[in-house]
Amino acid sequence: MKSRILTLIAITTILVSCGTQKTAVAAKDSSAVTTETKVALTPELLEGQNLYSNNCAKCHKLYEPKKFTKEEWQPILVRMQKKAKVDDVNMASITNYIHSQL
Template sequence: MKKTILSLMAIMLFAAACGTKKTAVAETAPAEKEIKAKELTPELAAGKSLYENSCARCHKLYEPKAYTKTEWTPILVKMGKKAKLDETQMASITSYIDSQL
């Protein structure tokens, strides 16, 4: 009986974790968002996508202009380790953040 209950709880927990996905909330107006999207190169767009998808899993997204380049550096290093991002992914996110400052 205990095994059945534990198994059902594990399945429900797994289903709930897989079924919920936090999405990034844009703080800019739709027209501004379209203009910025057109200005991004494919590399910067990939960095933006990584930033939105990797960082929004755990917390709200911050506008790149909320911090200076000097303030972003330790934040990105710390969060990159927590998100288990490789060097290429971190370089892509860093390039995106830097391009928006």
């Protein structure tokens, strides 16, 4: 009886741990397809994703692009551009990436 219970617990634990899927906000390996939207990222959007991951994560956690609306992102991006000292070209890439994920 004990062995059946232990076996059942082990199987349940394996199924539960395999069943939960964790999605990273910004993948370090720059995958070409996002997890949620399944839209292929162009090279420009991939560059924006990399810039977002590398520049923004230096100071704080990365926020899911869908957490805010396009209108809410605009002042955030302007404020963070000054703090992160990101030039206009790179900021345009980051902005395009964020907007593509909304």
